[in-house]
Amino acid sequence: xxxxxxxxxxxxxxxxxxxxxxxxxxxxxxxxxxxxxxxxxxxxxxxxxxxxxxxxxxxxxxxxx
Numbered sequence: 001x002x003x004x005x006x007x008x009x010x011x012x013x014x015x016x017x018x019x020x021x022x023x024x025x026x027x028x029x030x031x032x033x034x035x036x037x038x039x040x041x042x043x044x045x046x047x048x049x050x051x052x053x054x055x056x057x058x059x060x061x062x063x064x065x
Contacts, residue, residue: 008053008057009045009049009050009053009054009057010045010053012052012053012056012057013033013038013039013045013049013052013053013056014026014029014030014033016038016052016056017029017030017032017033017036017038020032030043033049036048037049038052
């Protein structure tokens, strides 16, 4: 279950970065996420990326609860 939550957190942040990146492709999304300090050099979520994932996940839970 922990792996699934980690995957969802990554996807939440990646989707957010995809929406905000100047070009709508996943390389740009990763580059944007690194520039905003959401991903590290190994594409793992940083502490701020984990916080963003928590915020996005909480807002989705309250929307669909």
